[in-house]
Amino acid sequence: MTAPTSSSLEMPGSAFALHGEFTIVQAAALRDQLLEWLPESDGRLDLSGICLCDSAGVQLLLALSRSLRESGRQLQILQPSTAVVEALQRYGLDALRP
Numbered sequence: 001m002t003a004p005t006s007s008s009l010e011m012p013g014s015a016f017a018l019h020g021e022f023t024i025v026q027a028a029a030l031r032d033q034l035l036e037w038l039p040e041s042d043g044r045l046d047l048s049g050i051c052l053c054d055s056a057g058v059q060l061l062l063a064l065s066r067s068l069r070e071s072g073r074q075l076q077i078l079q080p081s082t083a084v085v086e087a088l089q090r091y092g093l094d095a096l097r098p
Contacts, residue, residue, distance in 0.1 A: 015078050016041065019049030022057030022084070030057075034064055043068050048079035053087040061088075061096060 016037050022030065045064070050057070065075040077084070077096060088096055 015044035015046040015076075017046035017049060020051060022047070022050045022053040022060070024054055024056035027056040027060065030060060034060065038064070038067060041068070041073070042076075043073045044076045044078055046078045047084045048081055050081045050084050053081075053083045055087075055091070057084075058087050058091050058093065062093070065096060 016034075018030065018033075020026070061075070061077070068075050075096065080088070088094060
């Protein structure tokens with residue numbers, strides 16, 4: 001298994017990038033990282049580096065989308081990896097894809 005890593009790009013307004021697995025095993029750590037990112041976020045999330053995504057990863061995306069919507073912002077998934085696209089399709093959530 002690949003441990004999750006994340007990094008926010010240094011330029012203001014740039015997307016927050018996640019790399020590794022977006023699964024139940026990493027859900028708590030990823031949730032904490034996303035909660036730190038959320039208040040200052042413009043909603044852009046780069047998921048091109050995700051190699052595995054399960055229902056917990058999808059659930060985090062849904063919660064993130066809802067939180068952003070409540071504050072007048074929108075989740076923008078940039079460059080979703082094949083794993084993310086397949087997980088979203090599996091749960092009928094194509095609307096979250098770009």
